[in-house]
Amino acid sequence: MGLSNLGIFHTAVGIAAVIAALVAFVRYGKINLSQLYGKIYFYCTLVTSFTALGISKHGGFNPGHVLSLLIIILITAAYFLHSRKQGNIRARYFENFFLSFSFFLSMLPTVNETFTRIPVGHPLAKDISDPVIGRTLLAILVLFVIGSVYQFRKQRGVNRGLPGNNGG
Numbered sequence: 001m002g003l004s005n006l007g008i009f010h011t012a013v014g015i016a017a018v019i020a021a022l023v024a025f026v027r028y029g030k031i032n033l034s035q036l037y038g039k040i041y042f043y044c045t046l047v048t049s050f051t052a053l054g055i056s057k058h059g060g061f062n063p064g065h066v067l068s069l070l071i072i073i074l075i076t077a078a079y080f081l082h083s084r085k086q087g088n089i090r091a092r093y094f095e096n097f098f099l100s101f102s103f104f105l106s107m108l109p110t111v112n113e114t115f116t117r118i119p120v121g122h123p124l125a126k127d128i129s130d131p132v133i134g135r136t137l138l139a140i141l142v143l144f145v146i147g148s149v150y151q152f153r154k155q156r157g158v159n160r161g162l163p164g165n166n167g168g
Contacts, residue, residue, distance in 0.1 A: 010051040017044035018110065021103045030151050031099040033082040038099075045075055045102060052109075064109055074102040089159040096151045104144040111136050 003011065020040035024031045032038040052068040078098035085091035115125040115133050125133050 004055070006051055006054055010048055010055060013044050013051070014048040014106070014110065017041050017048055017106070018103075020044060025147065029154055030096050031103065033079065033095075033099070041099070041103075042075055042079060045071065045106065048106070049075075067105055067109065071102045071105050074098045074105070078102070089162060092155050092159070093152060096155060097148060100144065100148055100151065104140065107140050108137065111140070 017040070020037045021031055024035065024037040024041060027037065028035060031041050033042060049068040049071045053065055056062060056065070075098065078095045081088075081091040081095040081098070085095075112125075112128050112133055115130070115136070116123050116127060118124065124130075
């Protein structure tokens with residue numbers, strides 16, 4: 001598949017991050033940094049994003065590197081909100097969104113790289129412009145929007161149930 005040692009490590013850690021996020025979404029409806037799967041997602045995504053900065057198919061700094069830096073910013077901001085703003089109920093909305101958005105963004109290169117490499121010898125897609133990649137990313141975008149609305153509504157319900165909160 002033409003992966004360097006860094007690429008192999010990056011892929012393995014990235015797979016762990018994706019699995020952890022999916023389990024967290026199924027179990028909790030969100031990536032919850034208080035739970036084991038949320039912690040696994042955070043640390044594996046951090047490592048995956050940093051290792052992505054050392055990988056370049058086309059040489060030099062590219063849009064994939066910008067995406068990695070954005071993901072690092074999102075998960076770091078979510079971690080800050082989680083650890084420093086525990087009493088701030090509005091911070092939970094941003095924390096949930098930042099983590100979900102980081103997962104969505106990480107799916108962009110994941111789908112592209114997976115579909116253009118697997119199965120070996122007969123990949124699902126020829127390149128990034130292949131319609132199967134576009135349709136898959138559209139489906140992931142729809143799931144992201146639906147999931148974000150779900151998380152917002154669920155968080156609003158949690159926030160309303162907190163003592164001393166009058167609905168907001």
